[in-house]
Every structure is written in C-alpha cells, then in structure tokens.
Amino acid sequence: MTFLNLEPIRILLYVVAICAFVGLNAAYLVLAERKIAGRVQRRPGPNEAGWGGLMQPFADVGKLLAKQILVPAGTDTLLYRMAPLMVMAPPMLCLMAVPYAEHFVARDLNLGLLFVFSFGSINVMALMLGGWASRNKYSIISSARVVSQNVAYEIPMLLVVITLLMITGTMSLQEITVQQAGGFWHWNVFRVWVNPLMPVTFIIFFICMLAETNRAPFDMAEAESELVAGVFTEYGGMGFGVFFMAEYSNIVVGCCLATVLFFGGWQSPIGILSGGAWGLVWFMLKTYALITTVMWVRWTFPRTQFYLLLNLSWKILIPISLFTLLLTGAMLKLPLLWKALF
Amino acid sequence: MTSFPFASYIVAAAFAVAAITMIAGALIAVLSKRIIRGVGGLMICCIGLAGLYYFLQSPFLALMEILIYVGAVCVTIVFGVMLSEPDEPKPTDRVADLFGAIPIRSGRFGLWGAAAAFLVCTLIGIGIARLSLGGPWPVAPARVSDGSVAAIGIALLTTYSLAFELISLVLLLAILGALVIARSGRTKPPSTAHDQLGILAAQVTAPAPPSDTHPLVSTTAGHEPETAPR
Numbered sequence: 012m013t014f015l016n017l018e019p020i021r022i023l024l025y026v027v028a029i030c031a032f033v034g035l036n037a038a039y040l041v042l043a044e045r046k047i048a049g050r051v052q053r054r055p056g057p058n059e060a061g062w063g064g065l066m067q068p069f070a071d072v073g074k075l076l077a078k079q080i081l082v083p084a085g086t087d088t089l090l091y092r093m094a095p096l097m098v099m100a101p102p103m104l105c106l107m108a109v110p111y112a113e114h115f116v117a118r119d120l121n122l123g124l125l126f127v128f129s130f131g132s133i134n135v136m137a138l139m140l141g142g143w144a145s146r147n148k149y150s151i152i153s154s155a156r157v158v159s160q161n162v163a164y165e166i167p168m169l170l171v172v173i174t175l176l177m178i179t180g181t182m183s184l185q186e187i188t189v190q191q192a193g194g195f196w197h198w199n200v201f202r203v204w205v206n207p208l209m210p211v212t213f214i215i216f217f218i219c220m221l222a223e224t225n226r227a228p229f230d231m232a233e234a235e236s237e238l239v240a241g242v243f244t245e246y247g248g249m250g251f252g253v254f255f256m257a258e259y260s261n262i263v264v265g266c267c268l269a270t271v272l273f274f275g276g277w278q279s280p281i282g283i284l285s286g287g288a289w290g291l292v293w294f295m296l297k298t299y300a301l302i303t304t305v306m307w308v309r310w311t312f313p314r315t316q317f318y319l320l321l322n323l324s325w326k327i328l329i330p331i332s333l334f335t336l337l338l339t340g341a342m343l344k345l346p347l348l349w350k351a352l353f
Numbered sequence: 354m355t356s357f358p359f360a361s362y363i364v365a366a367a368f369a370v371a372a373i374t375m376i377a378g379a380l381i382a383v384l385s386k387r388i389i390r391g392v393g394g395l396m397i398c399c400i401g402l403a404g405l406y407y408f409l410q411s412p413f414l415a416l417m418e419i420l421i422y423v424g425a426v427c428v429t430i431v432f433g434v435m436l437s438e439p440d441e442p443k444p445t446d447r448v449a450d451l452f453g454a455i456p457i458r459s460g461r462f463g464l465w466g467a468a469a470a471f472l473v474c475t476l477i478g479i480g481i482a483r484l485s486l487g488g489p490w491p492v493a494p495a496r497v498s499d500g501s502v503a504a505i506g507i508a509l510l511t512t513y514s515l516a517f518e519l520i521s522l523v524l525l526l527a528i529l530g531a532l533v534i535a536r537s538g539r540t541k542p543p544s545t546a547h548d549q550l551g552i553l554a555a556q557v558t559a560p561a562p563p564s565d566t567h568p569l570v571s572t573t574a575g576h577e578p579e580t581a582p583r
Contacts, residue, residue, distance in 0.1 A: 019360075019363065087387070087389070087390075089390070090389065090390065090393065093393070120412070122412055122413055122416055125413070125416045125417070125420070126416055128420060129416040129417070129419040129420035129423075129424065130419065132419070132420055132423060132424025132425070133419070133423055133424065135424070135428055136396060136423060136424070136427055136428055136431070139428065139431055139432075140389070140393065140431070143389055143431070143435065144389075151435065154435070155432070155435055155436070158428055158431070158432045159432075161428075162425075162428070165424075180503065
C-alpha cells in the first residue's frame with residue numbers, strides 16, 4: 012500500500028480513473044438524456060438493447076468506433092483533427108481538482124477554483140477552431156456564435172464566483188467545502204444572512220453554466236434547426252462522439268463546481284451519515300441531481316433566439332451580478348466601518 | 354517526492370515538456386502562414402509558458418496566463434480574424450516555403466530586408482544575453498508571498514496600486530473606444546431635415562412594447578434586427 016500512496020503513482024491512478032469515469036459517464040448520460048427526453052415527450056425512449064435500454068450506450072459507442080474517420084476535402088486537416096482533442100482534455104484536467112470526498116481528491120490545489128476556470132476557458136477556443144477548420148458556412152456562423160455567447164456568459168459567471176470568493180476568502184475547493192459543514196442551512200446557497208441574494212447568485216451561476224456548456228435552451232453552437240449541426244456539422248464517427256463526450260464532461264465539471272460552491276460539496280445535508288464514503292455518496296447525489304436538472308431544462312424550454320440570449324446576459328445577468336457583488340462587499344465590510352467609526 | 358525512484362528525472366522531464374511546448378508553439382506561431390494556425394501556436398506557447406511559471410513557483414500567474422491569454426486574448430484574435438478576412442494562403446514559390454514567413458519574393462527589399470531584420474534580431478539577442486549573463490542579480494529567485502487571494506489583493510492595492518489604477522484606466526478607455534466604434538454605425542444619419550423630423554416623431558410616438566409578452570422579449574422589442582429568425 013505504501014507504493015500506492017506515493018504521489019506520482021496516486022496521481023497516475025487518479026488520471027486513469029478519471030479517464031474511465033469520463034467515458035462511462037458520458038455514455039450513460041446520453042442514455043439518461045434520451046430516457047428523460049422520452050419521459051418529457053411521453054414516449055419510452057431507447058428500450059431495446061439490454062434490460063430496459065441499459066446496454067444502449069455500448070451499442071452507440073461500438074457504432075461510433077467502427078465508423079471510418081473521414082476528413083472532408085477542403086478542411087484545415089491539422090486543426091480539424093486537433094479540435095476534438097483540445098475539447099476533451101480540459102474537462103478531464105478540471106476533474107483532477109474537484110474534491111469528491113474528504114480524502115478523495117486527485118490534487119488538492121489551493122487555487123482549485125481558478126484552476127477549473129482557467130482550463131474551462133480553453134473549451135471555447137477548441138469549439139471555435141473545430142468550426143473554423145471545417146470550412147463550412149454553418150460551422151463558421153456557429154463558431155462566431157460560440158465565441159460571443161461564451162464571452163458574454165463568462166462575465167456574469169466570474170462576477171458571481173468573485174462574490175462567492177469574497178465570502179469564502181479562499182480558492183481551495185476543499186476549504187470551501189469544509190466551511191459549509193453542519194447542515195444544509197450552512198450551505199452557501201442558503202447563507203442569506205451574508206447576502207440576501209445568495210439564491211439569485213446560484214441561479215445566475217446555473218444559467219451561465221448552461222450557456223457555457225452550450226446546453227439548450229442556449230445551444231446556439233449546435234442549433235440543429237438552423238445550422239444543421241453547427242460546429243459539429245463536418246464531424247462524423249468518433250470525432251462527433253468526442254465532442255459529445257466533452258459536452259457531457261463539461262456538464263459534469265459545471266455541476267461538480269456548483270455542488271462544491273453552493274451545495275456544500277461532500278457535506279451531509281442533515282449532519283448525520285457524514286464522513287468517509289458517505290461524503291462521496293452525498294457529493295454524487297447532489298451532482299447528479301443538478302445534472303438531471305440540466306437535462307430537464309433542456310427538454311422543457313425551447314431554444315432561444317440568439318440576440319435574446321446575448322441580451323439576457325448583457326442587460327439582465329451582468330447588472331444583477333454586479334449589484335450582488337457590491338451588496339456582498341457592503342454587507343461584509345460596512346459593519347467593520349461602523350465599528351471603527353462609533 | 355524524494356522517496357520515489359527517478360523523481361528528479363521526472364521533474365526534469367516535466368520541465369522539458371513545458372519548455373519544448375513553449376518553443377514549439379512559438380515556432381508555429383511565427384512560421385505558419387495561415388493566421389489561425391498562428392493563433393493556435395500562440396495558444397500552445399502560452400500553455401507552455403504557464404508550465405514554466407508553475408516551475409517558478411507562481412501557480413497563480415500560471416493559471417491566469419491560461420485564463421487570460423488562451424481563454425480571452427487568443428479567442429479575441431480568432432474572432433477578429435473570422436470577421437475580417439478569409440485565410441486562404443496565397444500560392445508561393447518553393448524558396449518562400451522553405452523560409453516560412455520571410456517574404457523573399459518582394460522585389461525592392463527582398464533579401465536585404467531579411468538580412469537587416471536578422472541583424473537587428475541578432476543585436477537585440479546579444480544585448481539581452483549580455484545583460485542576463487553579465488549583470489548582477491540582486492535578489493535570489495524566491496517565493497515572495499504564499500500566492501493566496503488575500504496576499505495578491507493586498508499587493509495589488511498597496512505596492513502595485515499605481516499599475517493597478519493605470520490598467521483600469523486603459524481598460525476604461527478601451528471600453529469607451531469600443532462603444533464609440535460600435536455605436537457609430539448603428540443609426541443611419543438622417544439625410545434631410547424632413548427625415549430627421551420624421552425619425553424624431555417616430556421616436557416620440559413609438560408604441561410601448563406590449564405588456565403581455567415575456568419580459569425578455571419586451572426588452573428587445575424596440576430594435577429587433579431585420580434578419581431575426583422567425
């Protein structure tokens with residue numbers, strides 16, 4: 012066991028585990044998505060392969076892997092092949108910094124929050140390069156949309172995170188989790204005595220996460236009713252599959268982050284059944300509840316129009332998040348000023 | 354780490370990976386003729402540079418390098434390129450291909466221009482090398498602060514407050530400039546006084562957006578683009 016506890020071996024094991032998790036998780040999230048879509052649209056969804064459709068992901072993956080990887084004529088070959096790679100690597104790196112349980116984290120960075128955001132920001136570049144390399148007018152329109160959408164939604168997201176950072180005072184994800192110990196009323200989302208707008212903050216974070224991961228109702232990058240398949244138009248086989256895996260991994264990263272920042276990470280909501288493996292159970296329950304919400308939102312709301320999407324960010328979300336930032340600063344520092352003056 | 358076999362070699366290999374990534378990215382950025390590939394090279398270079406920052410015990414700087422240079426600057430450049438021109442490379446002859454981006458075909462300056470550029474670069478390189486090798490290094494490279502949010506905030510608002518304020522001023526000017534450029538093409542200049550009056554009248558008597566629509570829709574009902582997808 013001492014050999015396994017050595018730092019490089021431990022990291023290597025975590026990398027392997029995260030690779031396996033990302034693949035399996037994406038495959039089964041596709042199934043969950045299709046099942047939820049079926050539920051919402053009053054049809055059974057995939058139910059032929061395996062028991063109630065449980066083997067469907069393996070059938071899909073087998074089909075995608077068996078397809079020839081085709082590079083269409085006229086594309087920028089190098090960038091076309093690089094884009095799926097670049098879109099897949101960042102979410103895997105981000106998962107390295109997430110604390111899944113008290114002692115279950117690949118690398119407990121004291122800048123974990125910044126780590127996740129900095130590597131998360133590569134995603135947009137990769138999608139855009141993929142769209143550009145395809146040399147297809149739909150792809151290029153779509154990549155222009157991806158950029159303006161991501162730039163617009165990065166701002167309120169970072170403002171919200173800065174608000175949270177002012178309250179927690181640390182960027183270590185593990186420490187943020189530890190601060191929220193002792194029942195669900197200590198979770199950041201319910202800390203209304205620090206800032207009465209905390210639930211609003213979470214809603215802004217959630218909306219921005221939907222937009223950043225290009226999920227409906229903000230899936231302007233794909234928009235299959237207007238742009239064929241957007242950025243992914245020219246991709247087939249596993250190239251397309253990798254883009255989808257990356258999308259689901261990004262959702263997982265976003266939901267993990269929301270869980271850590273707002274819902275107490277691996278802390279038990281009621282104070283009992285905490286510690287050890289229960290932490291992992293609570294973390295996964297919260298994360299997958301959020302992921303289910305993401306899917307539920309996708310199949311409930313229709314796709315917005317593009318300029319409405321940008322207006323939502325620039326005219327509504329950014330002013331509100333700026334106001335929250337100011338309010339939090341005031342509520343944190345005004346009592347000190349009061350004490351100093353009187 | 355010391356107990357692990359070949360630990361120092363692993364660290365050296367990681368350093369080599371970071372350095373090679375940076376140099377390779379820089380070479381791609383300089384030598385490629387397609388501008389988008391150049392930006393891709395710049396991105397790779399920035400990631401390698403972040404690795405080097407990490408080796409210099411500045412994880413905050415490393416992560417900010419990725420967040421700002423890859424996530425914002427490169428994206429902005431590509432966006433600008435996309436909006437401005439198609440990047441089909443022009444057909445060039447073999448010599449120009451060999452020398453990458455050096456424009457040997459251009460008639461008047463040609464090789465002399467290239468030679469002059471090479472000379473200037475060599476002089477600058479020699480100067481920097483002399484400075485770094487011969488000049489005294491007053492402070493040994495050491496960890497200045499613990500890199501926590503509080504330490505960085507205090508440093509920004511005390512030691513570096515002038516730079517901080519100057520940067521904010523530059524950013525403010527950039528925002529204002531962007532606003533000026535963006536607003537200038539938005540409203541058509543009225544050609545005659547009659548038209549001007551007509552536009553004014555339209556603005557005064559413009560009907561309020563219907564109140565039964567969705568709040569999101571009502572904020573934009575005033576200037577819906579012509580090409581909006583129905």
